[in-house]
Amino acid sequence: MQLSTDQLLDFYHLMVKIRSFEETLGSLFSKGLLGGTSHFCIGQEASAVGVVQGVRDTDWLVSNHRGHGHLLARRLDVYRVMAELLGRETGYCFGRGGSQHMCSMDNHFLGTNGITGGGIPIAAGAALALKCQKSDSIVVVFFGDGASNQGTFHETLNIASLWKLPIMFVCENNLYGMSNPVKCSVAGGGRIAPRAAGYAIPAQTLEGRDVELVWETTRQAAERIRNGGGPELLELMTYRLCGHSKSEPRVYRTREEEEQMAKFDPLVTFPKRLLELGCTQEQIDNAANSARQMVEAATQKALQDKPGDRQVALSGVFAKEEVSK
Amino acid sequence: MREVFYSKAVNEALDEELSRDSSVIMIGEDIGCYGGAFGVSKGLWEKYGAERIWETPISEGSFTGIAVGAAMMGMRPILEIMFMDFVALALDQMMNSAGKLHYMYGEQVTVPMVLRTPGGAKGGYGPSHSQMLSNLFVGIPGLKVVAPSTPMQAKGLLKAAIRDPNPVVFIENKRLYPQKGEIPDGEYLLPLDKAEVLSEGTDITLISYSSMTPVCLAVKNALKPHGINLEVVDLVSLQPLDTDTIFASVRKTGRVVIVEEACLTGGVGGEVSALIAEHCLDSLEAPVIRVGAADVPIPSSLDLEKIVLPQADDIVQAVKRIREWT
Numbered sequence: 034m035q036l037s038t039d040q041l042l043d044f045y046h047l048m049v050k051i052r053s054f055e056e057t058l059g060s061l062f063s064k065g066l067l068g069g070t071s072h073f074c075i076g077q078e079a080s081a082v083g084v085v086q087g088v089r090d091t092d093w094l095v096s097n098h099r100g101h102g103h104l105l106a107r108r109l110d111v112y113r114v115m116a117e118l119l120g121r122e123t124g125y126c127f128g129r130g131g132s133q134h135m136c137s138m139d140n141h142f143l144g145t146n147g148i149t150g151g152g153i154p155i156a157a158g159a160a161l162a163l164k165c166q167k168s169d170s171i172v173v174v175f176f177g178d179g180a181s182n183q184g185t186f187h188e189t190l191n192i193a194s195l196w197k198l199p200i201m202f203v204c205e206n207n208l209y210g211m212s213n214p215v216k217c218s219v220a221g222g223g224r225i226a227p228r229a230a231g232y233a234i235p236a237q238t239l240e241g242r243d244v245e246l247v248w249e250t251t252r253q254a255a256e257r258i259r260n261g262g263g264p265e266l267l268e269l270m271t272y273r274l275c276g277h278s279k280s281e282p283r284v285y286r287t288r289e290e291e292e293q294m295a296k297f298d299p300l301v302t303f304p305k306r307l308l309e310l311g312c313t314q315e316q317i318d319n320a321a322n323s324a325r326q327m328v329e330a331a332t333q334k335a336l337q338d339k340p341g342d343r344q345v346a347l348s349g350v351f352a353k354e355e356v357s358k
Numbered sequence: 359m360r361e362v363f364y365s366k367a368v369n370e371a372l373d374e375e376l377s378r379d380s381s382v383i384m385i386g387e388d389i390g391c392y393g394g395a396f397g398v399s400k401g402l403w404e405k406y407g408a409e410r411i412w413e414t415p416i417s418e419g420s421f422t423g424i425a426v427g428a429a430m431m432g433m434r435p436i437l438e439i440m441f442m443d444f445v446a447l448a449l450d451q452m453m454n455s456a457g458k459l460h461y462m463y464g465e466q467v468t469v470p471m472v473l474r475t476p477g478g479a480k481g482g483y484g485p486s487h488s489q490m491l492s493n494l495f496v497g498i499p500g501l502k503v504v505a506p507s508t509p510m511q512a513k514g515l516l517k518a519a520i521r522d523p524n525p526v527v528f529i530e531n532k533r534l535y536p537q538k539g540e541i542p543d544g545e546y547l548l549p550l551d552k553a554e555v556l557s558e559g560t561d562i563t564l565i566s567y568s569s570m571t572p573v574c575l576a577v578k579n580a581l582k583p584h585g586i587n588l589e590v591v592d593l594v595s596l597q598p599l600d601t602d603t604i605f606a607s608v609r610k611t612g613r614v615v616i617v618e619e620a621c622l623t624g625g626v627g628g629e630v631s632a633l634i635a636e637h638c639l640d641s642l643e644a645p646v647i648r649v650g651a652a653d654v655p656i657p658s659s660l661d662l663e664k665i666v667l668p669q670a671d672d673i674v675q676a677v678k679r680i681r682e683w684t
């Protein structure tokens with residue numbers, strides 16, 4: 034299917050929003066305004082936007098520790114995402130969750146997850162619920178190459194295949210799990226897609242920095258899954274152009290490798306492609322500028338908010354009644 | 359009232375809740391035509407079919423997470439973990455997801471699931487199939503933990519656990535499965551946070567749960583002719599602890615023995631003992647004594663197992679010690 038100019042510019046807008054959001058986080062960290070740690074997806078924006086925009090807004094998303102791209106591609110309110118990271122009461126989870134534990138049921142976003150591989154079975158459980166409820170929605174779960182070495186990945190692929198669950202497994206293969214290169218962690222050459230064959234799940238590996246390709250591939254897979262075809266796996270080859278978390282020194286790879294990879298930065302390549310496709314420079318600049326302004330305004334607003342009090346810290350462990358959908 | 363086995367009481371609760379609410383599903387190993395390793399889930403697969411009774415491969419780590427995800431989306435999954443020792447494989451999802459999600463996701467989701475599992479030794483099952491790991495879950499915020507000792511408690515609590523909006527760890531017991539007890543004919547529910555005074559007495563309070571409660575009741579009967587009148591309090595709920603009921607009994611008798619099948623160190627008994635020391639010191643006439651398993655794995659040999667696990671005579675000795683304390 035052909036993407037319209039508006040859609041293409043919107044994808045670019047979302048990608049810049051994600052980049053700008055994380056660059057802002059970087060500066061908040063260095064000013065000491067942000068606690069803990071956080072995992073940026075700089076360089077990986079195309080896989081987030083392509084996948085999330087390739088499914089319906091009513092399809093459910095489960096994310097991992099590197100989830101800012103997924104959250105913003107689903108159009109959660111940047112202000113409330115920022116407030117959550119800043120530990121403000123106005124954040125999506127009152128500041129209890131932060132970057133790695135953020136959820137928005139209104140956006141059909143079942144949560145980021147701080148346990149590597151932890152979200153994979155949860156997503157399959159959500160898919161089981163959809164199957165029991167005879168829904169025509171599907172679940173998309175994001176995880177990294179590193180997570181594909183967890184038992185939960187293998188156990189869940191097996192069960193999802195046996196039960197024909199409506200779930201799309203999306204592996205963002207950025208060639209490293211923290212410091213560990215895939216060549217040293219994933220037996221057989223560092224690719225995840227071949228693993229799916231062991232569970233009779235169709236899988237494909239594709240260029241994850243090409244947002245149009247990711248979008249089209251996701252869209253087609255989603256329709257097959259929605260029509261009862263059972264689970265599929267997409268392996269999106271990508272690269273994180275930043276450290277694993279906050280500002281780590283990246284001793285496990287060379288600066289030359291990074292320079293080489295920077296040429297494929299989707300925020301460098303996609304604007305050129307947009308020109309080729311007939312967008313004007315002015316349109317492209319507007320899409321980027323409006324994204325940056327939104328992030329800036331959201332950040333200023335969130336910084337004014339107050340953190341939660343004792344009530345927020347000490348309540349809410351047990352539910353009085355069921356609140357899930 | 360009618361008499362049923364403990365295992366049948368559990369089975370009836372499952373059956374009634376599956377029939378009452380279509381969002382209730384079961385997930386576990388060999389719970390199809392086999393009816394579960396101890397036959398507790400017998401007949402449910404035949405009655406409700408594979409769309410409600412999800413028989414899984416041997417993948418506790420994954421299917422526990424599947425239960426969490428399904429619960430977040432409005433289902434009410436009941437997990438069967440074949441032996442309590444195997445909860446080790448389910449623990450990540452119980453502690454990092456089930457117990458945390460409601461709080462950490464800003465109360466946008468609930469996780470109404472039940473993890474059922476038989477703990478305790480049955481006689482000769484050995485180190486990987488005999489442990490009572492009640493202590494494992496009570497330190498994890500967000501989980502409720504109950505350990506019924508009678509068919510009456512088992513049925514009423516399980517039905518309440520299934521209807522509760524929070525994750526509940528429901529500890530069954532292999533030694534209790536073949537024990538009989540009376541239950542009402544009609545439907546009933548029991549509160550998940552209440553202890554039960556099973557037998558009133560005046561001299562010493564025995565506090566126990568699960569498999570050790572019938573042993574405490576037997577000790578009470580055995581000591582009655584010797585002029586010792588024991589009160590037997592069953593904790594029923596291990597998280598939260600019903601301190602009102604516990605403290606009331608302690609204030610009445612002033613002397614306490616806590617009895618559990620789990621290892622003594624880091625156990626529920628230690629927690630109860632600490633609470634009594636904090637809140638009832640004025641009423642105590644003797645130190646609180648704990649009786650539990652030795653801090654060793656449960657050996658296979660029946661003779662060795664007996665040495666490791668608490669026996670009726672250990673309780674009798676503890677009662678004597680505490681009685682003679684001045």
Ligand SMILES: Cc1ncc(C[n+]2csc(CCOP(=O)(O)OP(=O)(O)O)c2C)c(N)n1
Pocket residue numbers: 072098099147148149176177178179180181207209210211277
């Ligand atoms: C169970 C668990 N083990 C280890 C970690 C620490 N950790 C966080 S992210 C990460 C690397 C994950 O790699 P991958 O799945 O490839 O995702 P990426 O970070 O590359 O996006 C590690 C080791 C964790 N959070 N959880």
Ligand SMILES: [Mg+2]
Pocket residue numbers: 177178179205206207208209210211
């Ligand atoms: Mg990786």
